[in-house]
């Protein structure tokens with residue numbers, strides 16, 4: 001399930017939208033992100049973690065992040081890495097009629113499964129591309145306009161999946 005907000009800047013007129021969560025493309029997104037972790041796109045530490053952890057999982061949910069220093073915001077995957085609490089149980093789990101044991105990989109892991117069946121092993125720090133400040137996960141409410149930088153409040157919110 002995804003959530004979105006529409007904005008129209010009351011100062012410069014810029015219209016934009018922000019959406020987060022997991023949409024229907026989530027399984028493909030998940031695969032792509034895990035592949036990037038394996039290739040080292042997100043850094044050496046994550047790549048090493050990927051290599052030594054069997055059935056590793058990544059938090060691929062898109063979240064809203066805001067810089068603590070300059071207010072710059074971005075929507076991107078959380079990218080924290082997890083390991084299964086119980087591999088034996090995981091191997092018996094089915095995806096489209098086949099078990100993980102038969103598939104030899106986990107096609108994708110939903111964020112709620114990470115909470116219940118996985119353990120956090122590597123937390124990803126997100127740095128602001130503008131000022132290198134720390135970016136924090138936040139609820140979307142009043143955000144800075146991407147054009148003029150003034151604070152806007154949302155026009156409305158929408159749900160999608």
Ligand SMILES: [Zn+2]
Pocket residue numbers: 067068069070071072128129130131132133
């Ligand atoms: Zn910043």
Ligand SMILES: [Zn+2]
Pocket residue numbers: 009010011012013014145146147148149150
């Ligand atoms: Zn504006």
